[in-house]
Amino acid sequence: MENETIYILAIESSCDDTAAAVLINQKVISNVVATQKIHEQYGGVVPELASRAHQQNIVPVVHQALAKANIDKKQLSAIAFTRGPGLMGSLLVGTSFAKSLALGLSIPLIEVNHMQAHILAHFIEDDDISKMPEFPFLAMTISGGHTQIVLVKDYFDMEILGESLDDAVGEAFDKSAKILGLRYPGGPLIDKYANEGNPLKFKFPKPKVDGLNFSFSGLKTSILYFTQKAVKENPDFVNENLNDICASIQYTIISILMDKLNKAVKQTGIKKIAIGGGVSANSGIRKALKDAEKTKGWSTFIPKFEYCTDNAAMIGIVGHLKYKQGHFSDQNITAQPRYRLSE
Template identity: 45%
Template sequence: MNVIGIESSCDETSVAVISNGKVLSNLVASQDIHKIYGGVVPELSSRAHLQMILPLVKKAIQESNIQKDEIDIVSATAGPGLIGALLVGLTFAKGFAYSLNRPFIPVNHIEGHIFSGFLMEEKPQFPFLCLVVSGGHTLLLYVESDLKIKKLGSTIDDAAGEAFDKVSKLIGLGYPGGPLIQKYAEKGYETEIKFPIARLKSKYDFSFSGVKTSVLRFVQKEYGDTKIPENDLANIAYAFQNSVVDALSEKVELALNNYSVKSLTLVGGVAANKLLREKLYQLSNKYKISFIAPAIEYCGDNAAMIAYRGQKLYEAGLKFDLNYNVYPSLNKNTFIEE
């Protein structure tokens, strides 16, 4: 079964072709223009998707070494995400599916991330615990099957990825924050600089606005309007990254103590963070379960995970018509149960 996937939920245009779960091509065009604004500008994102989607579709099919009429399923991200950006990818996918007379399968972006570990040679085993840490979402999930996902916890304010971006901008490193914070943290070390972990009444929920505010107050107190020295930047990044990773890993361990699972997975853009991957790998060893994190190319927004999820929805017998529309929020059209 050959599936083409299209992803355009935010600032990356991606097209992939998979065959029986194997990735034949996975192309991603990133939009560097947003760096100068310190965040994604929706209007610019939509325009870039319009420019890139057709060339990427042609190139992805060419690199896959299959013919256009050999495609069995057309899938695309329907949400959550930026409405204008989503409309570009989903509308193109519907037209493409219609032209080929093939099934059209809309995919929830977060569900794409959840099952991205299945793109790896070693795959998760049901039931598994999944930590989703993408730019706009932080979720802890108990995944029983392809269509049964239970939400254990989520962030009550900023997502982990948002906290990385905001703190990076705050201390003058720029955007996107995740890779920059990690780069500087690798040069830092343990000092008296400490940032708090939020303690919540809800068992598995997260909060990252407090640590962000703590960094802000520290910077204002210590440096005022002056530039932060390079060595201090590294130590601030080190302390902040440790705080976020500890907050995430604590909740994961709590869930591992309360749920019997066969695998632990880490997915989403922040899953590329080396320290977080190492902490969860250590936890998986402690609890004697497998740990699966996607390759870096499948951590960020990518169409391979959308194609894979589309295939699974099709195999489950789900059918969709061409009137299906985009949605900006996670709380719609998802198999994630509260």
């Protein structure tokens, strides 16, 4: 198996993006994502609509991934798919499709933990990526549904050191944006306006949480009360101060993340930091990590934008690594919406 060329078709359907990718060994040959625009009008992901859209998208997305890679399905070594965590209806579509295709082609089926995939995306071989993290390293996974600091000892030996006790960091960004009247998804808009604002203009409280855990619900509430009070005094307050408000919110959230990372580095003595998850596309977080390289002597690993948000390439790299170890799933496997990293 050492010199075998491994062809993996990967499927990701944990939330509202239907994605498929083809990997040959550790290289991504195609990476196709169909984004569901329908949720914008509801200000958040509607699970029922998401699962219906996955049903419509999955066949064309898989077809496109194979066609772009110029790979015939008969060449495939295995099918990798997201088992969880995520929305049950969305996961069911990807799981059912992957099981059926693997059965039809008589090839192995490989289940993947979505959060593990965000971390292992750093092991995709890419012309633009000069270095991969060496074990052990610290991973901070920051997304719409999760905020975790993980000690990564090996590909499949990971320990959660801290996580959010309530809202994830992506929720904090999106809900803050909603308070300001920005459309969904609001996180990228806060990042955009923050680049033009003064991050020290408005001060928001940082929650006091023990250890390496996070809490963002109190911050969200303080932003809500601050905005309501200011708008009562001046109805145009948000429009007149949008850049500064966004910059101040972003500054506070990044400070919370960096404080905990600093604590994790001191606690473990590990200065290799890798980030993953949709929020790692945020320019402020990327800059804070790059600054830490200079001021604290950290080695930081930041994925390409297309491997930050939900995508199938990251599912494929886990599929490749599991294939090499012979970690296959049977046809009785089911989707698991609550799927701990350590399971």
